[in-house]
Amino acid sequence: MSEPVSDDRTWDDATAGTPVDAPIPTSNGSSGPDAAVRHPHPGALLEVDDVTLRFGGLVALDKVNFSIYPGEIFGLIGPNGAGKTTCFNVMTGVYRPTSGEIRFEGQPLTGKKKHEITRLGIARTFQNIRLFPEMTALENVMVGADARHLTSVPGALFRLPRHRREEREGREKSMELLRTVGIEKRAGEVSRSLPYGDQRRLEIARALATDPKLLCLDEPAAGFNPAEKERLLTLIRGIRDSGVTILLVEHDMRLVMGVVDRLVVLEFGRKIADGQPAKVRTDPRVIAAYLGEPTDAA
Numbered sequence: 001m002s003e004p005v006s007d008d009r010t011w012d013d014a015t016a017g018t019p020v021d022a023p024i025p026t027s028n029g030s031s032g033p034d035a036a037v038r039h040p041h042p043g044a045l046l047e048v049d050d051v052t053l054r055f056g057g058l059v060a061l062d063k064v065n066f067s068i069y070p071g072e073i074f075g076l077i078g079p080n081g082a083g084k085t086t087c088f089n090v091m092t093g094v095y096r097p098t099s100g101e102i103r104f105e106g107q108p109l110t111g112k113k114k115h116e117i118t119r120l121g122i123a124r125t126f127q128n129i130r131l132f133p134e135m136t137a138l139e140n141v142m143v144g145a146d147a148r149h150l151t152s153v154p155g156a157l158f159r160l161p162r163h164r165r166e167e168r169e170g171r172e173k174s175m176e177l178l179r180t181v182g183i184e185k186r187a188g189e190v191s192r193s194l195p196y197g198d199q200r201r202l203e204i205a206r207a208l209a210t211d212p213k214l215l216c217l218d219e220p221a222a223g224f225n226p227a228e229k230e231r232l233l234t235l236i237r238g239i240r241d242s243g244v245t246i247l248l249v250e251h252d253m254r255l256v257m258g259v260v261d262r263l264v265v266l267e268f269g270r271k272i273a274d275g276q277p278a279k280v281r282t283d284p285r286v287i288a289a290y291l292g293e294p295t296d297a298a
């Protein structure tokens with residue numbers, strides 16, 4: 001996914017693949033709630049358990065397994081078409097797996113809506129930036145913070161005290177998040193007028209506003225120059241150090257290897273390697289999969 005725009009296909013075509021509202025396939029006997037043998041990993045924050053996803057005849061994910069543990073920066077990499085975005089979309093509720101299961105803190109995500117998954121503590125950014133272009137940077141982040149609010153519609157309409165308090169706290173928290181990502185000076189500017197790099201940072205701030213336990217970043221460095229990439233890595237480490245677990249989906253192997261604690265490599269929908277960067281970068285299958293890319297990228 002070298003071009004941010006390419007993600008339009010997977011997101012907008014959600015209904016053409018295996019949308020979340022589709023019935024759970026049971027005819028193959030492997031995806032009903034009790035059908036498959038599950039392999040729980042105690043202590044894991046997120047478990048991808050034997051996940052297969054088919055688009056018609058195409059197997060986009062083939063029995064993929066991995067677990068992400070609290071406090072990690074975890075990488076998901078692979079060449080073009082490997083299944084990274086599909087895996088990301090299964091994990092964040094866009095697609096329902098054909099078989100297998102995703103669990104978050106031990107709880108199956110199957111059948112959950114995207115907003116329910118957000119409330120459980122998973123937030124994401126997009127490969128192609130999705131901000132509200134006419135809203136200010138601050139307002140964009142406040143929209144994320146709203147996902148946590150308890151105010152009822154009448155409460156908001158009549159500006160009851162709880163609504164006013166939540167609004168004030170949301171504003172303060174959103175300013176703090178803009179500071180965290182380094183764009184507090186842009187708070188009052190409409191997001192479409194922000195430089196590209198600042199829009200990417202704003203997306204991260206908006207995702208953080210939902211108070212996630214797991215922050216999923218889909219190619220956050222797409223279109224960045226080396227200096228911007230370096231600053232992004234510093235930001236990602238800082239977010240992890242503040243207690244948020246990170247999933248980083250990336251095509252750029254050099255970027256991933258420099259920041260992740262562990263990673264999984266996909267190729268043609270299959271997991272071909274996993275482990276720490278030092279081990280994965282010397283794996284012959286990974287080198288072969290990335291043939292043509294500089295081997296020192298690792």
Ligand SMILES: Nc1ncnc2c1ncn2[C@@H]1O[C@H](COP(=O)(O)OP(=O)(O)OP(=O)(O)O)[C@@H](O)[C@H]1O
Binds near residue numbers: 016080081083084086
């Ligand atoms: N909605 C869809 N309908 C049909 N096929 C799809 C859909 N989304 C993805 N695919 C196919 O699934 C496979 C995996 O695609 P995916 O976008 O997940 O790979 P990726 O690793 O993110 O690749 P890239 O880096 O090129 O975006 C590809 O063969 C792709 O063409």
